[in-house]
Amino acid sequence: MALGELLQRLTRFDRYLILCLSLLVGVSFLLPFGRQAGARLIVEADNRTVFSAPLDTPRQFAVEGPLGMTRMEVRNGAVRVLHSPCPQKICIGLGEARRAGDLLACVPNRIVVRIEGDVEGAAYDLLSR
Amino acid sequence: MTSSAVDPVQLEQVRQRVFLALFIALAVTLNAVEYLLPSPLPWFRFGLANILTVTALYLYGSRAAWTVALSRILIGSLLLGTLFSPGFLLSLSGGLLATLLMTSSFQLLGSRIGPVGVSVLGALGHAGGQLLIAWLLIVQHPSIWLMLPFFLLFSLISGMINGLAADMLLDFLLKHEAFARHKTTREFPSQTSGSDVT
Numbered sequence: 001m002a003l004g005e006l007l008q009r010l011t012r013f014d015r016y017l018i019l020c021l022s023l024l025v026g027v028s029f030l031l032p033f034g035r036q037a038g039a040r041l042i043v044e045a046d047n048r049t050v051f052s053a054p055l056d057t058p059r060q061f062a063v064e065g066p067l068g069m070t071r072m073e074v075r076n077g078a079v080r081v082l083h084s085p086c087p088q089k090i091c092i093g094l095g096e097a098r099r100a101g102d103l104l105a106c107v108p109n110r111i112v113v114r115i116e117g118d119v120e121g122a123a124y125d126l127l128s129r
Numbered sequence: 130m131t132s133s134a135v136d137p138v139q140l141e142q143v144r145q146r147v148f149l150a151l152f153i154a155l156a157v158t159l160n161a162v163e164y165l166l167p168s169p170l171p172w173f174r175f176g177l178a179n180i181l182t183v184t185a186l187y188l189y190g191s192r193a194a195w196t197v198a199l200s201r202i203l204i205g206s207l208l209l210g211t212l213f214s215p216g217f218l219l220s221l222s223g224g225l226l227a228t229l230l231m232t233s234s235f236q237l238l239g240s241r242i243g244p245v246g247v248s249v250l251g252a253l254g255h256a257g258g259q260l261l262i263a264w265l266l267i268v269q270h271p272s273i274w275l276m277l278p279f280f281l282l283f284s285l286i287s288g289m290i291n292g293l294a295a296d297m298l299l300d301f302l303l304k305h306e307a308f309a310r311h312k313t314t315r316e317f318p319s320q321t322s323g324s325d326v327t
Contacts (some may be wrong), residue, residue: 009192009296013238014246019247025285062153 007120032098038100041079043072046110053081055098055115065109077114081106133265143169144307145189149196150252156181156201164209173280175287178205183230183244183295191232198228219259226258227251239274244299245292252288256280 010018043051043063053062055077062069068085077096081091091106100117101121156178163177179200186194202224206212211220231251234242260280264273302308 009243009244009293010245011241014243014249016152017242017246018249018285021253021285025278025281033280035297044213117210 037096038117040104040116041074041097042114042116043084044112044114063111065106065111067109068110070106070109079115081102081113084109148307149185149189151233152181152185152197153200153204157204160201161204161208176252176255176284177294178228179248179255179288180291180295180298183231183248183251183292184298184302186235187244187295187299188302191243192235193224194232194235195228198224214228218266219262221286222262223255223257223259226261228253230254234310242294243325244295245289248292248295249285252284252291253281256284279284 007015010031023099031113036054039052040052042049045065051060051061053059053074055074057109058073058075059071060071060082062071064070065085069083070081070085070091071083073080073082078096081094081104086106086107086108089117091104091109091111094104097104100115102115104113107113159180161179163174166311168174182194182198182201185197202221203212206214206217206220211217228251231247234250235247259279260273272314
């Protein structure tokens with residue numbers, strides 16, 4: 001069925017309405033709803049938590065992985081990977097992680113950096129559904 | 130048949146009642162079939178039953194739309210065993226907001242808004258109403274709003290498809306003489322613009 005034939009089933013108002021609502025939906029993708037700024041970063045190497053620090057104090061640190069040391073930096077409430085021994089440096093390309101739920105991962109070196117929100121979000125021991 | 134002896138107004142009322150019953154039955158069936166389909170998340174449903182609500186709205190008006198929508202929710206959840214469960218509450222709140230939006234836009238805008246516009250408003254209202262109640266009553270966690278954009282996008286697309294289906298169904302039904310009286314109540318923007326082109 002031709003697209004034009006389907007379009008003829010819409011009134012002029014319908015088309016404007018859909019256009020406006022599409023824009024609205026598009027805008028809603030840009031808003032980081034409810035993503036509060038992260039409070040702590042947690043570094044896991046080989047599924048074990050090896051390092052944890054608040055995001056509000058600037059620092060540099062390094063974590064050992066199977067390939068070597070991955071250097072990271074905390075600055076302006078965000079964490080990023082400075083240097084990594086992995087071949088493709090994707091983890092450096094991921095840029096900064098600053099919001100609760102953000103994730104940086106260096107898969108070859110088996111290092112995952114998670115950002116956690118404030119204490120309220122961590123109050124749950126377990127969520128089952 | 131002795132229908133010729135019957136008062137035409139009464140006949141029309143009976144007809145409407147019978148067709149509404151059929152619409153409700155179809156809506157409940159679509160609802161149940163949809164429930165059986167696998168879906169990635171519990172809330173990502175197509176809402177095919179809304180096709181019948183929109184059709185009833187354009188054929189018989191707001192009251193009929195409310196009848197179809199509410200009956201579908203009640204009977205549908207009774208059938209699926211979700212009556213009075215949290216899921217039912219979500220379904221009811223979504224359905225109420227959707228039907229409210231659809232009937233009021235239909236009454237306010239008349240023939241300027243078509244089935245597709247009404248259906249899209251209804252789909253987004255359904256999504257919004259569900260998420261609002263889910264947030265207020267069940268998961269008071271801000272991360273629920275992370276779902277909102279995807280949810281709205283899905284509703285927008287499904288609303289358009291349902292609206293087109295309702296429009297085609299209306300075209301098909303209005304060809305039948307049982308609906309002949311309604312031909313004047315609905316203007317066909319597609320037909321008028323179509324005749325200009327050809």
